[in-house]
Amino acid sequence: MIKVNLAERKKAKSAVKFAASPRNYTPVLLVAIIAGFVGYGYWWYSNLNDQIADLENKIKQAQAQKAALDNVIKQDLIYETQKKTLENRVRVIEGLQKGQVSPVMALDQLSEAVQRTQYVWLSNLDQNNAILTINGVGTSLNAIADFYTNLTATGYFKNIDVSNAQDTAGNFVFSLKCEFSPPRNPAPAGQPAAAGGN
Numbered sequence: 001m002i003k004v005n006l007a008e009r010k011k012a013k014s015a016v017k018f019a020a021s022p023r024n025y026t027p028v029l030l031v032a033i034i035a036g037f038v039g040y041g042y043w044w045y046s047n048l049n050d051q052i053a054d055l056e057n058k059i060k061q062a063q064a065q066k067a068a069l070d071n072v073i074k075q076d077l078i079y080e081t082q083k084k085t086l087e088n089r090v091r092v093i094e095g096l097q098k099g100q101v102s103p104v105m106a107l108d109q110l111s112e113a114v115q116r117t118q119y120v121w122l123s124n125l126d127q128n129n130a131i132l133t134i135n136g137v138g139t140s141l142n143a144i145a146d147f148y149t150n151l152t153a154t155g156y157f158k159n160i161d162v163s164n165a166q167d168t169a170g171n172f173v174f175s176l177k178c179e180f181s182p183p184r185n186p187a188p189a190g191q192p193a194a195a196g197g198n
Contacts, residue, residue, distance in 0.1 A: 113150040119143040
């Protein structure tokens with residue numbers, strides 16, 4: 001019986017040793033788990049710091065690009081303003097050139113119409129931009145009508161209006177208002193009208 005008891009004691013001791021050994025590994029296992037969490041936490045924190053630094057660099061680059069683009073936009077606005085100002089000046093100059101009446105050309109065309117008309121003499125000529133007011137004397141109403149026709153035939157005079165024609169001592173005094181407008185493609189002058197009679 002003693003032998004049996006000893007054998008049972010040995011079995012009980014080995015069972016106690018076997019049961020106690022997992023307790024010896026528990027602190028090591030806990031330390032390993034904690035070290036794993038600490039390592040993972042450090043890696044996660046370091047990864048987040050790297051991402052933050054990368055994002056901050058990208059933000060700085062984007063801000064630098066934005067500042068450069070803001071300067072370009074300001075320059076573009078200045079150039080656009082200057083362009084509009086110059087375009088307005090060009091429009092004004094072109095408008096003035098279109099509306100400008102050359103007195104030499106107007107007198108040349110007027111003298112041509114007078115030369116083709118017999119028995120009509122001009123006594124006064126006023127010019128206000130493109131509007132001409134002409135006063136003259138004709139020997140007959142037919143001569144004044146011929147002058148009207150010859151003015152129209154030049155292609156340079158439009159909206160001709162004979163505002164007054166009256167008989168004074170056998171002659172007809174007239175006042176004529178017209179617009180001098182050079183054609184873009186001037187046609188050759190027409191044949192002179194027939195001379196008016198007395």
